[in-house]
Amino acid sequence: MAEQMTGAQMVIQALVDQAVEHVFGYPGGAVLPIYDELFQQDKLRHILVRHEQGAVHAAEGYARSTGKVGCVLVTSGPGATNAVTGLTDALMDSTPLVCITGQVPTHLIGNDAFQECDTV
Structure with missing residues (x-):
């Protein structure tokens, strides 16, 4: 029988399977x-920034300089909206980037939950 995985474990495993390094x-x-799982393994290196926009621009620079896909992990609501400028820049420059954001629990969407934001 296959081992059951949490959603966070699946996210980390998917990144590892796609050869993401940073x-x-x-x-x-x-x-x-997801951060808890990230720090339980040694195949992915986390680069801590001080602002979500900085994370996206750093990942964008990484992608441009290495030719690999940049990967970003930020929280819901303001974390996601703070990433928009960098994501738009990457889009306009055709820079390969993946941004993973959090979201409030499904049953709270549309109820003005803390840090709720429609990001799709």
């Missing part, structure tokens, strides 16, 4: 389970 990010409540 994740740029700023922790927040909605993504703490």
